[in-house]
Amino acid sequence: MWRKELHPVVAMGTFNHYVIVKFKDGVAVDDLIQGLEKMVFGIDHVKSFEWGKDIESHDMLRQGFTHAFLMTFNGKEEFNAFQTHPNHLEFSGVFSPAIEKIVVLDFPSNLVKAPA
Amino acid sequence: MWRKELHPVVAMGTFNHYVIVKFKDGVAVDDLIQGLEKMVFGIDHVKSFEWGKDIESHDMLRQGFTHAFLMTFNGKEEFNAFQTHPNHLEFSGVFSPAIEKIVVLDFPSNLVKAPA
Numbered sequence: 001m002w003r004k005e006l007h008p009v010v011a012m013g014t015f016n017h018y019v020i021v022k023f024k025d026g027v028a029v030d031d032l033i034q035g036l037e038k039m040v041f042g043i044d045h046v047k048s049f050e051w052g053k054d055i056e057s058h059d060m061l062r063q064g065f066t067h068a069f070l071m072t073f074n075g076k077e078e079f080n081a082f083q084t085h086p087n088h089l090e091f092s093g094v095f096s097p098a099i100e101k102i103v104v105l106d107f108p109s110n111l112v113k114a115p116a
Numbered sequence: 117m118w119r120k121e122l123h124p125v126v127a128m129g130t131f132n133h134y135v136i137v138k139f140k141d142g143v144a145v146d147d148l149i150q151g152l153e154k155m156v157f158g159i160d161h162v163k164s165f166e167w168g169k170d171i172e173s174h175d176m177l178r179q180g181f182t183h184a185f186l187m188t189f190n191g192k193e194e195f196n197a198f199q200t201h202p203n204h205l206e207f208s209g210v211f212s213p214a215i216e217k218i219v220v221l222d223f224p225s226n227l228v229k230a231p232a
Contacts, residue, residue: 037228048231052223061220068221104177105184107168112153115164
């Protein structure tokens, strides 16, 4: 097992919620993202939140998706509480109609290399 | 601008590289991920690396994708150095043939809510 020899500290990280989207044409994306940020700040269960707009990936790899959103939680129970939080449900009603396509992945993170 | 009132510290974070994949049937995924971890530890430009296997998202939202990989870099120049690093290019030759479908997004991260 090279893993144990090289880095014995492979650790479980947070519970992560990744959302990759392409918005419909004509959507006011900046307003939506501001709404998303506001929603996140109103829900303590969300440990961290970052997002970005792709500037670099090749078209073939990006496949039309433009934005990535990442939230982290201190475990699955906190994530579950977020999923059913009234503010989240309310915001989903605004967010969902703006989406042309989406991929969502929810998983316990394996933190292999931690920021120095 | 509610943003400034609510949280004036919206900050630029790292440069992020997100890879979402579905592996081909029969692929030895654990071996591939060990190879990926080894590659990451051999390239100092990679600031952090975490990954996970979806356990929770609805089929409709997951869309067949199973794994997410996230690397962060201290800026785009570090990311560029990673992209052309010999170890990365060598590993891509192993990784790419194992992929059934993939989405890649590369972007400067907007860190809205930082881990406490």
